[in-house]
Amino acid sequence: MRRIVIIGGGQAASALIAKLVAEKSDDRITLVCAEPRLPYQRPPLSKAYLLGEMTEGRLYFRPAAWYDEHGVDVRLNSRADSIDKAAKTVTLDGGEVLAYDDLVLTTGAHPRTLPASIGGTLSNVFAVRDLDDADAMEPAFVAGARALIVGGGYIGLEAAAVAAKRGVSVTLVEAADRILQRVAAPETSDFFRDLHRRHGVDIREGVGLSALTGDEVVTGATLSDGTTLDIDFAIAGVGIAPATALAEGAGLVIDNGIATDAQGRTSDPHIWAAGDCASAPYGDGRVRIESVGNAIDQAEIVAHNLLGRPVTYTPKPWFWSDQYDVKLQIAGLNTGYTDLHVRDVDGARSHWYYRGETLLAIDSLSDTRAYMVGKRLIEAGKSPAPSVVTDADTDLKALLRA
The missing domain is CATH 3.50.50.60 (FAD/NAD(P)-binding domain)
Structure with missing residues (x-):
């Protein structure tokens, strides 16, 4: 069986393993987690968990029995110290050496x-x-x-x-x-x-x-x-930095994170990366997106390619933030916007970012309908006129059919 070693126990690692299992992969999967815990959700930590509205048990993606059932070898409290690309091995902090056929870096990011x-x-x-x-x-x-x-x-x-x-x-x-x-x-x-x-x-x-x-x-x-x-x-609360030390030590190309191609492959053909640690091609440049959605999407793309089903990754940025009773939902990237147009209908508010006549992004402030429509418009490359978007009489869903 092919040996797949995954370094890092966050959202991307969880999504990658879940996809490989769902696709009936017969690879031997080893997950190396620096923390003493199985992969768990991080966004609730600064919200529901601190408020006491979510217990620790509800944070975990899957119980230990699930990993056992699917033959995933989980190494908790283990840190990868180095990668030998030529030998295709990873050395852990305790001295153990793991051989791999393919290695996936889902090392995430560190808080500044x-x-x-x-x-x-x-x-x-x-x-x-x-x-x-x-x-x-x-x-x-x-x-x-x-x-x-x-x-x-x-x-x-x-x-x-x-x-x-x-x-x-x-x-x-x-x-x-x-x-x-x-x-x-x-x-x-x-x-x-x-x-x-x-x-x-x-x-x-x-x-x-x-x-x-x-x-x-x-x-x-x-x-x-x-x-x-x-x-x-x-x-x-001064931001995060991609965890690239392991990749740098192995001589992989770093460009605002671990640089990957559109399939998630790094500068080494047998090493892949996904999640907060990885940057991907986007337009004429590269982008590294710090979000749950991106971690899942990138990880699933890597899984498909590991299974020999070539798929390319097209970033579809979306984010959210919960503050008090307001849910901020964001779709797209507003980089380079020239105009902002505000839609406010009976207290349901959204901010639409345009570059000229092109819709780039939307900030929805507890207006889920506007967010869902805006996200689909951006992903479809559709840009309704700002005057139409901000008109209170406009049926936003109708814009999807235009």
Whole structure:
């Protein structure tokens, strides 16, 4: 039997194994997970799990018995130290050497952390990436506690929403001119700024963190404008970086992540990559998409190609974020947009991004119908006139038939 070794135990790894099993692959599959847990969902960690609305058991994609039933050799608490491309082997941190015929890297990404030089290693300074992170910070989320959240992207805003709902006094600082500046239009930033302020979150834009202070445990913060704050804990929501060290050590091509072709193959013909760690061809360049949907799609493409059924990957970006009672759903990529058009019908709001006459992306703010229609229009390459999209009398579903 062919030996397939998968490094990394997240969404992409789970989707890849599920597809291979569903397609009745007779390959011998080994999954190497650095964590001591089977693959589990990560998005709920900063939302439902921290709120106590989802138990740990519900996070797992599949129980241990499922992997046993399908002959998947799962190595928990194991880390891959190096890859020998010529020998087609992976050496684990305990010294064991695994031989492979095909290797798939689903190593994901690491949270960016605050530098030690400004107090980032003090206790009660948290990141948000895995279950250990969520479990470590949960006890700090008590009514009356004071939190500083550094970073006004989706991670920081989701953490702020959970903290505020649990009665924590929250200050969020964003060094850029506005929250969500890297990923959304000013109109979307304005919506979420107002939403958070209505829930008592103190959002400060154009202000960074100079230092965290305290004797072992963080107790205060100094901001770039000279303001000092008394705090009980801090959260770094400053983004993630693709986990490429293993691939770099093996000499694979790195380009905003592990560079793959349209089939998920890296610069080595027997090594593949999928998920947050991988970048794929997109238009005239490359794109690395940090989302559940992308991890699943890329992993399933790799599975098909491993099974000898050539399929190419066409990125269809979609994302979501839950904050308070608002569900933000995003389809497409807004890079290079020139105009934004707002549809607001009886409080159901959506923001439509255009480059000239071409529809690029949509931000839906608790308007699932607009999101579903916008996503299908973008994937079909259809661009209705902005005046039609924003007209309250337009039946959006009819645009799909146009």
